[in-house]
Amino acid sequence: MADEDLALHNLGDDVEQGAGEDEMDKEVLAMQARIQEMEQEAQKLREMQAQVEKDMGGSTNGDESKEDVDSRSIYIGNVDYSSTPEEIQGHFQSCGTINRVTILCDKWTGHPKGYAYVEFADPAIVNNALVLNDSLFKGRIIKVIAKRTNVPGMRGGRGGRGGFRGGYRGFRGHAGYRGRPFRGRRGHFAPY
Numbered sequence: 511m512a513d514e515d516l517a518l519h520n521l522g523d524d525v526e527q528g529a530g531e532d533e534m535d536k537e538v539l540a541m542q543a544r545i546q547e548m549e550q551e552a553q554k555l556r557e558m559q560a561q562v563e564k565d566m567g568g569s570t571n572g573d574e575s576k577e578d579v580d581s582r583s584i585y586i587g588n589v590d591y592s593s594t595p596e597e598i599q600g601h602f603q604s605c606g607t608i609n610r611v612t613i614l615c616d617k618w619t620g621h622p623k624g625y626a627y628v629e630f631a632d633p634a635i636v637n638n639a640l641v642l643n644d645s646l647f648k649g650r651i652i653k654v655i656a657k658r659t660n661v662p663g664m665r666g667g668r669g670g671r672g673g674f675r676g677g678y679r680g681f682r683g684h685a686g687y688r689g690r691p692f693r694g695r696r697g698h699f700a701p702y
Contacts, residue, residue, distance in 0.1 A: 580659040582633040584640070586626045587653035589613065593622070601647050602628050606635035627657060 586598065595611035602608060610629040615622050630636060636656055643654040 577659050579629055580657050582631070582636060583627055583629045583657040584636055585653075585655050585657045586628065587624070587655075588650050589622070589624055589626050589652060590648040590650050591622045591624060593626070593648055595626075597648070598626055598628065601645075602639055602642065605630070605638040605642070607631035 584602075589598070593613065595613060598611050598613070599608050607630060608628060609631055611626060612629075613622050613626045628639065630639065640654055640656065642652070644651055645654070646652075
């Protein structure tokens, strides 16, 4: 009789496990359906992103247009901090047609950095604008030069983050003159 109870008990476990497996199968199917929905959404997002990039790519021609824009732009230094783009445009309006005036600001404080860029419609106008170098604008003498094009990887100066700057380093750490040995405090005044 004990064998029959044990067999019935084991049979009951199988029935409970079967019901649990049905629930697990339903959950797995639900998860697979959800994953498929997410993949479809991701595909739609990729298509939308590609469309936006294509639209944006059509308006800018990359490095070539950047060099073209830089060739018809000027840098203006020592600009008064209270200057507006309209005032700068008014100062350079006599040179020719202006496409854009950019006053650079500090990204943390939002205050102007004290210099600006002016983009003209034609590169020949840049020479007219260079005549206004050392002219007076809002009580300050401004510096006007042709805008240069940044070349990636070409930095001026020493560059880098420190390191060996040349010169003779000798054989530090090897047997050689190491100064006089420490003999304790000498009892004289040492303010620091």
